[in-house]
Amino acid sequence: SQKIEQNSEALNIQEGKTATLTCNYTNYSPAYLQWYRQDPGRGPVFLLLIRENEKEKRKERLKVTFDTTLKQSLFHITASQPADSATYLCASSGGSYIPTFGRGTSLIVHP
Amino acid sequence: DGGITQSPKYLFRKEGQNVTLSCEQNLNHDAMYWYRQDPGQGLRLIYYSQIVNDFQKGDIAEGYSVSREKKESFPLTVTSAQKNPTAFYLCASSFGRPGTRNQETQYFGPGTRLLVL
Numbered sequence: 236s237q238k239i240e241q242n243s244e245a246l247n248i249q250e251g252k253t254a255t256l257t258c259n260y261t262n263y264s265p266a267y268l269q270w271y272r273q274d275p276g277r278g279p280v281f282l283l284l285i286r287e288n289e290k291e292k293r294k295e296r297l298k299v300t301f302d303t304t305l306k307q308s309l310f311h312i313t314a315s316q317p318a319d320s321a322t323y324l325c326a327s328s329g330g331s332y333i334p335t336f337g338r339g340t341s342l343i344v345h346p
Numbered sequence: 347d348g349g350i351t352q353s354p355k356y357l358f359r360k361e362g363q364n365v366t367l368s369c370e371q372n373l374n375h376d377a378m379y380w381y382r383q384d385p386g387q388g389l390r391l392i393y394y395s396q397i398v399n400d401f402q403k404g405d406i407a408e409g410y411s412v413s414r415e416k417k418e419s420f421p422l423t424v425t426s427a428q429k430n431p432t433a434f435y436l437c438a439s440s441f442g443r444p445g446t447r448n449q450e451t452q453y454f455g456p457g458t459r460l461l462v463l
Contacts, residue, residue: 243386267450278436278454279389324388333379334452336389 237263237335239327245341248315256310256340258325265327268301268308269334273322282323283310315344349373352437352455359424359431360463367422367458369437378420379438379452382406389436395420424460432462 238261248254258268267286271279285292285301285308292299298311312319322341326334350371359365371378377396381389391404395414409428414420420439424431438452 239388269450276434276457276459278438278457279452281451281453284451328450333391333394334450336381338386338388 237261239325239335239337241323241325241337241340243338243340245343247343247345250316250344250346252315254312254315254319254342254344256323256325256342258308258310258327258337260306260327264303267328268299269326270297270299270308270310271324271326271336273324273339275322279324312342315342317344317346320344350437350439350453350455352435352458354458355456357458357460358463359460362426364423364425365460367424367435367437367460369420369422369455370418371420371439371453371455372418373439373441373453374417375439375441375453376417377440378414379440380404380410380412380420380422381436381438383434383436383457392422431460434459 240259242257267284269284270282272282273279283292283294283299285299296313300309320343322339324339325337353368357365379394380392382392383389390406392406392410393401393404393412395401398414398417401412401414409425411423435458437455440452
């Protein structure tokens with residue numbers, strides 16, 4: 236069955252460093268991958284989408300890569316700030332183009 | 347202000363009771379969705395609707411019902427048949443219809459937390 240997996244352990248980093256979050260998928264080839272940010276008790280907010288024919292996408296301090304060989308997407312936040320602390324969800328295209336969401340990885344940026 | 351709203355923020359259900367969660371959007375989106383989120387879990391799709399008066403079951407539809415009488419509104423009823431309803435419920439919408447590329451990006455409401463008394 237199709238699976239999308241994110242590291243369940245929280246990522247702790249120091250302010251100013253680059254945070255890197257991983258999303259792996261198995262048993263299928265998604266047409267795209269998306270990243271969302273979710274703050275506690277709130278709905279997810281869309282950040283970036285990258286398609287299978289794109290290697291990299293950037294938006295301000297955010298960068299997403301898509302490696303179809305490794306079946307993996309990496310999400311980078313450069314010059315991280317405490318305000319970047321949140322849970323980040325990866326989502327991939329599933330059947331009928333409705334996204335399938337991973338469980339999310341919590342990022343904690345320490346001042 | 348354009349956006350998607352959900353109410354109430356918190357909802358308490360007594361055993362055997364049906365409760366309805368509201369979801370409204372003024373983004374002129376065709377597609378709307380309901381997800382359930384449990385602690386440490388990903389979002390699980392309950393129902394989705396591509397167009398008014400049409401909706402489809404998602405992965406965990408049992409114990410839930412929906413209606414789509416207006417483009418702007420997609421209420422979710424949690425029935426007494428849902429034995430474990432405690433969760434965070436998220437409504438979302440997207441511009442295009444499922445099955446098209448325009449519906450990929452989803453816009454979420456603030457969520458409703460349902461608790462059982």
